[in-house]
Amino acid sequence: MYKTVKIDKKALLRNFLLNNFSKFRYEQLTGSPLEFPEYDLTARKYLQFAEYELLEMKNHSNKLEHIHLINCVSHLKRAIDCQLDTCLYILKLLKIFKRKNLGLNSKLDFFKQAGVFNSFSLDRFNKVRNKMEHDYQIPKIEDIEAYFDLVSAFVSVLESMIMSLRIASEICLTHEELEKETATFFEIYYDFMDSPEISYRISKNEKIYAAPRSKYTREEAFVTVTPEDREEFPYFLKVLLLLIRQDSFVNDKYILQNI
Incomplete structure (x- = not known):
């Protein structure tokens, strides 16, 4: 019988960012409309x-x-x-x-x-x-x-x-390799569904100026966590919040120290 091996999603994300974050620059920030509770008192x-x-x-x-x-x-x-x-x-x-x-x-x-x-x-x-x-x-x-x-x-x-x-529930970072005429994209986003998810995607474009998710895109990783992932879910949220603050309140060194 084969044993199911649980993927350490937290380690995967952390290791990728530690090894690659310094190469990336911001490509796009996208916000989400939020639903607030209708409490009489705040x-x-x-x-x-x-x-x-x-x-x-x-x-x-x-x-x-x-x-x-x-x-x-x-x-x-x-x-x-x-x-x-x-x-x-x-x-x-x-x-x-x-x-x-x-x-x-x-x-x-x-x-x-x-x-x-x-x-x-x-x-x-x-x-x-x-x-x-x-x-x-x-x-x-x-x-x-x-x-x-x-x-x-x-x-x-x-x-x-x-x-x-x-303001920024979804972040897209990009790394361009001019000599190879390719671009690598890293996206992370919070999905405000009734059953929420946080996901990240790593993809590579064969043509440097092609948009992510175009016909030239090859997906290399797609990882999703839910609240049932008790350690991974708050960690993914932590990473997203850290990346939101980059280039404003914190620098790259701070982000890498706290990932």
Whole structure:
């Protein structure tokens, strides 16, 4: 009997980019219309509520000021939950997380694997959250203000990720070999279907000025991952997000170091 050998899609993509990325230049960026959830309240609105509670406590200090602190914590937690669910909804992943009963830590871990947050930021974020939510202590104003700043940054980072995908959910890179009169194309894109996919394609044109997917194109690789590929899917998303930021906020060296 023959054994089925599982392809390491993550390693294939990583090795290809490490060995070839420096040769490529950008050919095309294409965005996608995104579907947002119809929530009555947004993460930004919860941040407004939290800020109101902080101002109330500072402007009208009284014996019940801890009520404003506790309300502020609740609003900040709702801002986190709302922003995570909003982004997962847009990425067509929320139903999957709900079906598998995956909670806050799993959602945060997904975005960590996708390179949206680094370990240091998440560790600091969770320490502040756990101190206030699980020790049943009235938080200090200094802790609340730090928590407010962290959650505000958290919301902004996820907004930036979504806007990046709206502008460039598909990227095409090209490498021209003039002496051989050929061109190699690398394409990676997020497909916002009900069952989402991230795919990359490597193809070679026999004529240097021919468009990709023309009659002169020879496909050399086509790889797709779905959310069922638990390690590969967030990694492919990480690569796509890194490539979106090239030539703007990060350089080639940064991309290669973080692939």
